[in-house]
Amino acid sequence: MEAIQPTDLLIIGSGLSGMSAALFAANRKINAVVAGGAGGFEYSSGLLDLWGASLTQKNRITKRPWAMLEKLSGQEPLHPLARITGETIRQAFSELTAALKQQGLTYSGYEKKNTLVMTPFGTLRPTFRLTPSMGSNAKAVRAQEPCLILDFKGLREFSAVFVKEMMKQTWKGLRAETLEFPDTRLRREVFTPFLAGSLETEQVQDKFLALIRSAVKDEPWLGLPAVLGIRSSEKILGRLEAETGLKIFEIPTSPVSVPGIRLKEALMRALENTSVTLFQNRRVTEVVPLKEGGFHCRIGSDLAPVTLRAGAVLLSTGRFLSRGLYADRNKIHESLMGLPVYQPENRDQWHRLNYFDPDGHSISRAGIETDDFLRPVGPDKRPVSETLFASGTLLARQDWMRTRCGSGLSVATGLKAIESYLQIRPGAC
Ligand SMILES: Cc1cc2nc3c(=O)[nH]c(=O)nc-3n(C[C@H](O)[C@H](O)[C@H](O)COP(=O)(O)OP(=O)(O)OC[C@H]3O[C@@H](n4cnc5c(N)ncnc54)[C@H](O)[C@@H]3O)c2cc1C
Secondary structure, three states: OOOEEEEEEEEEOOOHHHHHHHHHHHHOOOOEEEEEOOHHHHOOOOOEOOOOEOOOOOOOEOOOHHHHHHHHHHHOOOOHHHHOOHHHHHHHHHHHHHHHHHOOOOOEOOOOOOEEEEOOOOOEEEEOEEOHHHHHHHHHHHHOOOEEEEEEOOEOOOOHHHHHHHHOOOOOOEEEEEEOOOOOOOOOOEOHHHHHHHOOOHHHHHHHHHHHHHHOOOOOEEEEEOOOOOOOHHHHHHHHHHHHOOEEEEEOOOOOOHHHHHHHHHHHHHOOOOOEEEEEOOOEEEEEEOOOOOEEEEEOOOOOOEEEEEEEEEEOOOOOOOOOEEEOOOOEEEOOOOOOOEOOOOHHHOOOOOOOOOOOOHHHHOEEOEOOOOOEEOOOOOEOOOOEEEOHHHEOOOOHHHHOOHHHHHHHHHHHHHHHHHHHOOOOO
16 A cells, blocks of 8 residues: 655645745755646746836836835735735845855845846846846946857757847947857757757867857957856856956847756755755645645656645645646636636636736736735635645736746745744644
8 A cells, every 4th residue: 555655844836936935944944845847947037036017107117126016015915925024025035045056056136126137039127136147148238348149050049130130229339140059060950958958068168169269259248048058057157258258148048948947956956955855747636635634635646656644735836837727718727726716707807908908917817815824715715724825926916927026926925835834834833
């Protein structure tokens, strides 16, 4: 008979919210299990946004995330980020970035301001915390000195010429060139994770150095799609800069995103040898509340399914893309436990006619409503279970894409859920 494993906390979902909650649990020595698929990491730019949209001028970006969050509690008091203190949000970013730094992925940024970063579309977008190669991106944009932007034969998701054309009105000294990435002559198509992986070896770095030297004329700056390694990205950047004398920066690419993979892998490494066990790429198929408290849970697998008895559960299962929510023709549902979903009354109200409507679409605000401890609530606004919590983009009354708060929402609610668990868990005083 299959043994039932006990755990104090099961975190369902290994996107940014589940993984950062797992890290916060590990920092507090909580005995926890986290299970889930890749999540949004491979889609994300790897930039950690806190809040990037103006609340006063629609369609405008903002460089003042904290000022906007202060306004949010007046304008949208039920927004998940309006219900979390600034102190908790700061603590969440500080714990996350400290752990990532230990894994060789340094995130920094201004204390109060967003930084503007160049995108693959030749636009500027605000972000809160960014890695050195993206920090140099922002510096290059500000300096507007002569700069070569490179792309590579067979790479479809990034075009140096496109970036140059989009930015040339304001940035006169831009030049674009397409080169053949080392050892890819026989490939019709190349992908950024493959290029980044191959740059991890010194031999490819040597060839890449020769390539750069042959391409740069008198430009002090070199911009590249984000391909500078996965695990050793900072070392690779350092070596290329030291040996060429250039200031080198990365530009985020469309998915699949190397910086997102770096972030995911650094978080996975940070959980090694901690109180948290990770079941990567495994879905939870069953969560049944038990009369005596806690949950009977099953992590699915054809070969080795795992049955758990969890004292508490944190749902960080994301939205439609990650299958935390699904919609039939009439209604939006929570996929795993059938929890009540906050949503428009009928389907006609899901979307506005104009896709780019500055007010966004109501479906983007659908999700799980919670109490102040981030416990999902029923129609009577009471928690459906004492020890069930929810975090991340699954939560209701936020539109992270429009307001550019994806990481901030995921990380801050991840910490809030762990703090709530510690306050409420069975046996807590
Ligand atoms: C295209 C795109 C671009 C983005 N760009 C940025 C950006 O530039 N900056 C930024 O700050 N944020 C960005 N984000 C958002 C950021 O990645 C989000 O904060 C994050 O994806 C949300 O995290 P999450 O953990 O709530 O959900 P997800 O990342 O969606 O993760 C949900 C997790 O739940 C798992 N899951 C679902 N059901 C189950 C189940 N039954 N059992 C086990 N696991 C389950 C999924 O496999 C997945 O691991 C982007 C996201 C996307 C999609």
